[in-house]
Amino acid sequence: MKKIFNSPVVTIALFEFRENIRNKWLLIYGLSFLIFSGILTYIGTGDPLQASASLLNLVLLLVPLFSLVFGSISFSEALPFHEILVALPISRRDIFLGKWIGLGTGLVLSFLLGMGAGSLIQFNIAQQGFGSYLLLLCLGCCLTFIFLSISFYVVTLARKKELIFGWMLLLWFFFFVLFDVLVFGVVLLFGDYPLEIPVLILMLLNPIDLARVMLLLKIDLAAMMGYSGALFQKYLGNTLGLFIGGGALALWTLLPAWLGLRTFQKKDL
Amino acid sequence: MKWFLLFFLLFPAFARAATIEVCKTCEVQAIDDAIARAKAGDIVKVQSGIYAGPLFIDKPLHLIGIGRPVIDGLHKEHVFYLRADDTTIEGFVIQNSGSSYISEYAGIRVEEAKGCRLLNNIFENNTYSIYLAKVDGCLVAQNQITGNAKDEVLSGNGVHAWYSSHIVIRQNDVQRHRDGLYLEFTPDSLVEENVISHNLRYGLHFMYSPGNRYFKNIFAENQTGVAVMYSKNVEMLQNRFEKSWGRVSYGLLLKDISDSRIFGNRFSKNTVGIFADGITRILFEQNDFKNNGWAVNILGNSEENIFSKNNFYENYFDVATNTMSPLNTFADNYWSGYRGYDLDRDGRGDVPFRPMKIFGLWISRYPELVSLLASPVIEFLEMAEKVFPVLTPKSLEDKTPSMKPLTAKL
Numbered sequence: 001m002k003k004i005f006n007s008p009v010v011t012i013a014l015f016e017f018r019e020n021i022r023n024k025w026l027l028i029y030g031l032s033f034l035i036f037s038g039i040l041t042y043i044g045t046g047d048p049l050q051a052s053a054s055l056l057n058l059v060l061l062l063v064p065l066f067s068l069v070f071g072s073i074s075f076s077e078a079l080p081f082h083e084i085l086v087a088l089p090i091s092r093r094d095i096f097l098g099k100w101i102g103l104g105t106g107l108v109l110s111f112l113l114g115m116g117a118g119s120l121i122q123f124n125i126a127q128q129g130f131g132s133y134l135l136l137l138c139l140g141c142c143l144t145f146i147f148l149s150i151s152f153y154v155v156t157l158a159r160k161k162e163l164i165f166g167w168m169l170l171l172w173f174f175f176f177v178l179f180d181v182l183v184f185g186v187v188l189l190f191g192d193y194p195l196e197i198p199v200l201i202l203m204l205l206n207p208i209d210l211a212r213v214m215l216l217l218k219i220d221l222a223a224m225m226g227y228s229g230a231l232f233q234k235y236l237g238n239t240l241g242l243f244i245g246g247g248a249l250a251l252w253t254l255l256p257a258w259l260g261l262r263t264f265q266k267k268d269l
Numbered sequence: 270m271k272w273f274l275l276f277f278l279l280f281p282a283f284a285r286a287a288t289i290e291v292c293k294t295c296e297v298q299a300i301d302d303a304i305a306r307a308k309a310g311d312i313v314k315v316q317s318g319i320y321a322g323p324l325f326i327d328k329p330l331h332l333i334g335i336g337r338p339v340i341d342g343l344h345k346e347h348v349f350y351l352r353a354d355d356t357t358i359e360g361f362v363i364q365n366s367g368s369s370y371i372s373e374y375a376g377i378r379v380e381e382a383k384g385c386r387l388l389n390n391i392f393e394n395n396t397y398s399i400y401l402a403k404v405d406g407c408l409v410a411q412n413q414i415t416g417n418a419k420d421e422v423l424s425g426n427g428v429h430a431w432y433s434s435h436i437v438i439r440q441n442d443v444q445r446h447r448d449g450l451y452l453e454f455t456p457d458s459l460v461e462e463n464v465i466s467h468n469l470r471y472g473l474h475f476m477y478s479p480g481n482r483y484f485k486n487i488f489a490e491n492q493t494g495v496a497v498m499y500s501k502n503v504e505m506l507q508n509r510f511e512k513s514w515g516r517v518s519y520g521l522l523l524k525d526i527s528d529s530r531i532f533g534n535r536f537s538k539n540t541v542g543i544f545a546d547g548i549t550r551i552l553f554e555q556n557d558f559k560n561n562g563w564a565v566n567i568l569g570n571s572e573e574n575i576f577s578k579n580n581f582y583e584n585y586f587d588v589a590t591n592t593m594s595p596l597n598t599f600a601d602n603y604w605s606g607y608r609g610y611d612l613d614r615d616g617r618g619d620v621p622f623r624p625m626k627i628f629g630l631w632i633s634r635y636p637e638l639v640s641l642l643a644s645p646v647i648e649f650l651e652m653a654e655k656v657f658p659v660l661t662p663k664s665l666e667d668k669t670p671s672m673k674p675l676t677a678k679l
Contacts, residue, residue, distance in 0.1 A: 057645065180646035187635045195637040203640055213640055232640065 008094040009101070012085075016102025020074075026110045029066050033058075033114025041119035049129030049219055051119055052136045056215055059140045060208050064147040064175060067107055068168040071151035074103055076161050083269050092265045100152060100257060107144045112137060132218045139211040142249045146207045149253055153260035156267055179206045200235055204248045214245045286331075292316035300324055300332075300340070309353075315361070322348040322365075329353050334360030337391070342366045342376070348395065349377040351385065359388040366395035373425060375400035379407065387412065397425035398446065401455075404433040409441060416446030418469045426451040427468070430458070438463060448474040449491065456480045463487070471496045471522075472513075483508060488520075494539065496522040503529040510536045519544040520561070526551060535559070541566050542584070545574070554578050555676060563589050563629065572596035580674045581605060586629035593662045599624065603671040611672050622670040625661045627654040 020026055036058050041051045078099065085095050115137060123130060151168060158164050183202050187195060203209050217232060235241055289303045289311060290296075297303045300320050303313045309328040317336030323346045326332075330353070339362040342348035346367045349358060358377060367374035375397035379385050385407040392398035392414040399414070401407055409428055418424030427443035429451045430436050436458040442465075443449040449465035452458060452475035461484040465472040472488035472495055475481060479501040486508045488494035494510040496519075497503060503526060510520035520539035521531075527549040535557045536542035542561040543553075547570045556579045558564035564584040567574070569592025580603045581587045587604060601617070609618035628647050632638050641647050654660060 053643075056643065061645070177646055180641055180644045183641060184638070184646060187637050188631075191635040191637075195635075199637040199640050209640070209644070212643060216642055 008090045009098045012090075012095060012098025013102035013105070016099055017106050020103060020106030021109070023106075025070060026106055029062075029070070029107070030110035030114035032062065033111060034118040037115050037118030038122075039118075041122050048123045048127055048133040051123075052129070052133045052215065053219055055115075055119065055136060056212060059136060059143070060212055061176065063111065063140050063143045064208060065172045067144050067147035068151045068172050069165065070107065071103060071148040072155050072164050072168050075099060075152055075155045076158075076164055079161075079269065086269060093261060096152070096261050096264050100148065104145045104148050107148065108141045111140050111144060115140070129219075132215065135218050136215055139215060139249075142246075142253065143207060143211055146249065146252045146256070149256035149260060153256040153263065156260045156263040175206055175208050179209065183209070196232075200232065207249060207252045210245060210248055210252075214241070217241065286310050286312055288312045288314060290314050290316065291320075293318050304328075304330065310355075324349050326351045326356060327353055329355040331357045332359070332361070333357075334362075334390075337362050339364065342374075342395070344368065346372075347375050347378040347400075351377060351379040352381060354383040355385070356382070357386040357388065358390065359386070360390065362391045362393065363398075364393040364395065366397070368396045368423060370423070373397055373400060373429075375425070375429070378402070379404050382407075386410075392416075392427075395425075396423075397427075397429050398443075399428045400425075401428075401430040401433045401436060404430070404436070406435040407433065408437045408439070410437070410439040412441045414441060414443040414446070416444065416468075418445055418447045421447055421469055424469060426474075427465070429453075430455040434458065437461075443472075444468065448472070449488075450474070452476075452478045452481065454478065458482075459484070461485055464489075466490050468492070474498075475500060479503070482506070487511070488513075492518055493522050494520045496524070497526055498522075498524040499526075501527050501529070505529070505531045505534060507533040508535075510534065510542070511538055513539045514562075515540060522546075523548050523551070530554075531556065536561055536564065543567075545571050547571060549573055551575075552577070556580070557676070558582065558584055558587075560584065562586065566590070566633070567595070567597060568592075569595065574598070575600070577601050578671075578675050579603070580676065581624070582674070586626055587624035588665065589625060589629040589633050590662065590665065591630075591633055595662055595665050597665075599665070599667040601669050601671055601675075602667050603674045604667065607670050607672075609670065616672055617669040618672055621666040621668045623655070623658065623661065623666045625665050626651055627660050630661055 037055055040054050082095055086092060150171065154167055155164055158167065183199065187199065203213050213232065235244055289307055291300055291303045291313060300315060301324055304326060307313055307330055312331040312333065315334050315338045317338050319339045319341060322340050322342040326349065337360060340348055342365045344365050344367055348363050348366050363376040366376050376392045376395035376399060377387055378400040380402045383405045385404065387399060387409045389411045392412060394417045398416060399409055414427045416424065416427060424447040426448040427446040427450055428438055431453050433455045434457050436455060438450060438460045440462045443463060444467045447469045449468040449472045450460060455478045457480045459482050464487045466489040468491040471493045472491035474496045476498045477500060482504045484506045488508065489511040491513055492515060494513045513520050518540045520536045520542045523545045525547045529551045531551060531553045533555045537559040538561065540562045542558045542564040545567040549572055551574045553576045558579065559582040561584045563586045564581050566589045569590060574597040576599045578601050582605045587606065604622050604624060607618055607622045609620040609622065611618055627650055
């Protein structure tokens with residue numbers, strides 16, 4: 001046990017975490033969740049089901065955006081520090097993972113505290129629909145790590161540090177807006193063919209859409225979805241669906257992180 | 270004076286009516302024995318206990334259960350098979366009719382009779398609870414009807430009327446059948462104050478049954494509340510359609526209906542409040558639509574219908590259609606999504622409300638698009654369409670939207 005705590009990954013992660021919880025941007029991030037979720041829940045009916053529906057787009061907008069921007073800035077600004085760490089007998093894997101875990105934990109904690117203080121305390125836990133609110137929180141945490149991974153990967157790839165911020169905004173725009181426009185276009189273009197399965201696959205290709213569909217299915221909007229809804233419900237709605245969706249989200253977390261780690265290991269700092 | 274005359278006219282009938290008691294310690298211990306002994310018009314009083322069916326009634330009788338006697342059909346045929354005019358069956362528990370792929374077995378089957386009264390019975394575990402075939406004038410009231418429907422093939426309906434007329438179905442509680450009430454070729458009937466819930470298919474289903482009236486019923490948690498097909502001159506007043514929520518669920522499904530009135534009903538929490546296919550000259554007035562997926566989905570083959578003075582509260586989509594030139598009128602409705610103003614203070618908004626959302630249109634054409642529900646892109650398109658409509662039908666608008674809800678019912 002002691003060995004784990006003494007390992008460089010944990011040391012770096014803890015250092016990162018301590019550094020981050022004092023960061024004013026993380027404070028603002030958490031506060032914005034506190035304010036928005038508090039207001040949205042307060043003026044709503046107090047029903048967790050409805051609250052999670054209205055908080056959904058807030059989470060889908062803020063979490064990826066902030067994770068991308070904050071992650072990339074934090075990682076790229078730490079590069080000189082990493083050069084010093086690399087000079088010590090610490091592997092690059094430990095540096096990368098330590099940074100990733102520490103930063104992610106800080107972001108997740110900030111998100112959870114913000115949401116929790118804003119809306120969670122307004123609910124009765126026994127209330128029906130509380131499960132969907134918990135799902136929203138889980139999805140928020142998943143999205144944090146996913147977009148953190150993506151930002152790390154892009155930073156390790158980027159040659160010009162000055163452009164990273166632009167790349168991040170572009171990525172966010174792609175996942176949040178452009179992807180849906182593409183799906184929309186595909187459906188309109190090929191609407192004469194049965195598209196349920198392709199659209200389902202498309203949903204798996206965008207973590208933001210995936211999170212949204214998973215939550216909407218949980219809120220039982222599936223009933224509105226006709227035949228397509230039945231298929232979505234079948235693959236994403238029930239327990240099996242949670243596994244498929246969760247698996248896709250896990251893959252989204254691990255794949256960019258792994259790619260980033262690989263690039264980082266080979267990169268000439 | 271009039272009543273006196275009536276009394277004297279009817280007196281001989283009363284005088285002749287004998288009463289036969291049936292109980293385990295009486296002289297007559299079996300109901301079919303009593304039926305055999307009775308003359309037309311006699312009263313058969315059955316004390317509490319369990320009696321075996323099936324029972325066949327071939328003469329006008331008045332069967333009264335005292336203390337809720339149970340008639341058990343033992344899963345053979347009909348529990349009661351009635352082929353006589355002017356018969357009353359009241360106060361029984363009627364259970365365990367037969368079940369068959371070939372015959373339609375019922376708790377009470379009435380065939381080719383005039384004037385029956387089925388009152389205050391409890392039906393349990395019958396394939397069909399009440400089956401009226403070629404019956405003229407029957408009152409079905411205050412029964413508690415619970416079916417055993419598990420799938421649509423083997424199960425039957427709560428009250429089934431076929432080639433009948435002048436049927437009155439009042440204050441019954443019907444649940445867990447295939448269709449709660451089913452009227453086929455049954456005109457001029459009245460269905461009122463029933464509570465119809467948890468049926469596998471439709472709460473109320475009627476076809477080819479013109480001139481019927483449906484008042485103050487509650488249809489809740491049926492797959493589809495009411496399905497009305499191929500009928501004319503139908504009146505539906507003050508019913509409640511609730512919680513028909515599922516993939517093929519509708520509060521009220523109208524198919525080829527004309528010249529009817531749908532007035533003062535409340536539709537809440539249905540996937541589709543009203544689904545209308547090929548309806549003509551129907552007046553929808555003072556209905557409330559609340560929290561439905563779609564409040565009204567009216568297909569392009571419907572014309573000259575009027576939606577007036579209805580309240581639309583917080584439906585995901587208020588109105589959807591699949592045509593660019595709908596021929597229906599919307600006027601004086603209240604829309605909770607209306608953001609207009611009323612400068613001249615006449616209670617009507619100064620800018621028209623266009624209840625059709627572009628996404629509602631797309632989604633009915635391309636159901637896969639449902640995956641983009643609540644996507645910011647859709648919200649943006651919605652906003653653009655509102656400012657500059659090109660894709661939704663221009664004629665589908667309420668020129669005089671009400672600023673306030675029209676009734677304070679909800």
